[in-house]
Amino acid sequence: MYDLAIFWDWIAFSVRWLHVITAMAWIGASFYFIALDLMLKPAPNMPEGVSGEEWEVHGGGFYHTQKYMVAPAQMPENLTWHKWQSYSTWLSGAALLMIVYWVGGELYLLDPTKADLALWQGILISGGSLTIGWLAYDAMCKSKLSEQPTLLMLLLFVILVVMSWGYNQVFTGRAALLHLGAFTATIMTANVFFQIMPNQRIVVADLKAGRTPDAKYGKIAKVRSTHNNYLTLPVVFLMLSNHYPLAFGTEYSWIIASLIFLTGVTIRHYFNTMHKTGEGPHWTWAVTVLLMIIIAWLSTVRTGDTWQEAEARPLTAYEERFASADGFEAAYNTVIGNCSMCHAREPVWGNMQWAPKGVYLETPSDVARHASQIYLQAGVSHAMPPPNAVQMDPEARATLVAWVREVRNGS
Numbered sequence: 001m002y003d004l005a006i007f008w009d010w011i012a013f014s015v016r017w018l019h020v021i022t023a024m025a026w027i028g029a030s031f032y033f034i035a036l037d038l039m040l041k042p043a044p045n046m047p048e049g050v051s052g053e054e055w056e057v058h059g060g061g062f063y064h065t066q067k068y069m070v071a072p073a074q075m076p077e078n079l080t081w082h083k084w085q086s087y088s089t090w091l092s093g094a095a096l097l098m099i100v101y102w103v104g105g106e107l108y109l110l111d112p113t114k115a116d117l118a119l120w121q122g123i124l125i126s127g128g129s130l131t132i133g134w135l136a137y138d139a140m141c142k143s144k145l146s147e148q149p150t151l152l153m154l155l156l157f158v159i160l161v162v163m164s165w166g167y168n169q170v171f172t173g174r175a176a177l178l179h180l181g182a183f184t185a186t187i188m189t190a191n192v193f194f195q196i197m198p199n200q201r202i203v204v205a206d207l208k209a210g211r212t213p214d215a216k217y218g219k220i221a222k223v224r225s226t227h228n229n230y231l232t233l234p235v236v237f238l239m240l241s242n243h244y245p246l247a248f249g250t251e252y253s254w255i256i257a258s259l260i261f262l263t264g265v266t267i268r269h270y271f272n273t274m275h276k277t278g279e280g281p282h283w284t285w286a287v288t289v290l291l292m293i294i295i296a297w298l299s300t301v302r303t304g305d306t307w308q309e310a311e312a313r314p315l316t317a318y319e320e321r322f323a324s325a326d327g328f329e330a331a332y333n334t335v336i337g338n339c340s341m342c343h344a345r346e347p348v349w350g351n352m353q354w355a356p357k358g359v360y361l362e363t364p365s366d367v368a369r370h371a372s373q374i375y376l377q378a379g380v381s382h383a384m385p386p387p388n389a390v391q392m393d394p395e396a397r398a399t400l401v402a403w404v405r406e407v408r409n410g411s
Contacts, residue, residue: 026085090189173248181238245358319368331403
């Protein structure tokens with residue numbers, strides 16, 4: 001039965017939920033410790049090795065935190081490690097990427113108007129690019145560039161811009177931005193797994209053995225943690241971008257994504273400075289607003305194929321399966337009558353500028369390609385069309401369900 005699609009959609013929803021939960025835990029911990037580190041101040045009578053302390057109030061109690069720049073004189077009895085938030089975020093994100101963009105690659109990953117690739121080739125680029133990105137970044141951090149942190153950050157930005165452009169040459173706009181987010185998040189988690197945690201384990205091992213830990217391990221971990229701090233906000237934007245075609249549905253989406261990394265720097269610089277000095281530089285907000293205005297303007301530039309060009313394009317093998325099935329003509333007419341006023345390259349409903357989520361439902365190719373989503377959104381559920389736009393009758397929904405199930409049950 002094709003209702004397996006319903007089960008699979010719930011799996012995707014559950015993994016996405018897990019991913020959001022773990023990301024909240026990781027980002028929250030990261031932001032807290034960066035802020036705490038910047039707020040630490042010297043105080044009289046601090047223990048040896050302590051560089052600063054901070055008093056905080058929360059939840060009806062007071063907290064007194066002290067930071068040892070290298071390590072305390074001896075190993076504490078209880079030591080809490082903050083690592084699983086990062087690992088679980090990346091693992092759940094990788095699972096979600098596989099579910100949506102590998103299993104559903106013919107719909108969401110590949111754009112035949114950009115590159116003529118087989119699904120396995122797209123998946124290879126998807127997975128391989130994440131590994132290559134980490135290796136290039138890690139090599140830079142281990143080189144002499146580590147002595148020039150500003151130059152290192154600029155080169156990292158250049159890599160991100162190049163990857164943003166490269167993904168946009170191969171994948172759909174939605175997949176391109178999502179993969180750029182995954183590319184960046186992989187660097188962040190790899191920083192934790194391959195650098196921050198191993199260096200901290202070396203320090204702990206030295207304490208247990210009665211040796212004096214080397215301060216260089218803490219400095220290395222600090223640099224990687226700072227990079228993660230500035231990359232966090234752009235990653236959150238990229239993960240949300242798949243809901244907004246104004247972000248991913250234009251020719252210049254790769255530039256939009258690149259500029260978002262700059263806003264991540266300006267916003268975090270404000271808060272990092274405020275935590276350290278008590279007052280943030282207000283010019284950062286002016287720069288951020290200017291960048292967002294440029295982004296909004298870029299999103300209005302219309303590009304891409306016309307309805308006529310899309311109709312003339314030959315169907316892919318995936319689309320042909322649905323377009324040649326019994327019941328397709330009735331289903332196509334149902335979609336045109338109930339959905340295409342919004343899901344068009346130039347929507348005619350209200351003041352709508354872009355098709356919701358960038359999904360076009362005008363040509364036979366469009367409808368065949370989005371069969372699974374039509375089945376879930378307008379067939380077995382009443383999510384679409386919005387009831388205040390079109391009152392779709394049960395017979396029309398039954399037509400869509402029968403068409404898709406005919407294909408799945410016959411395959």
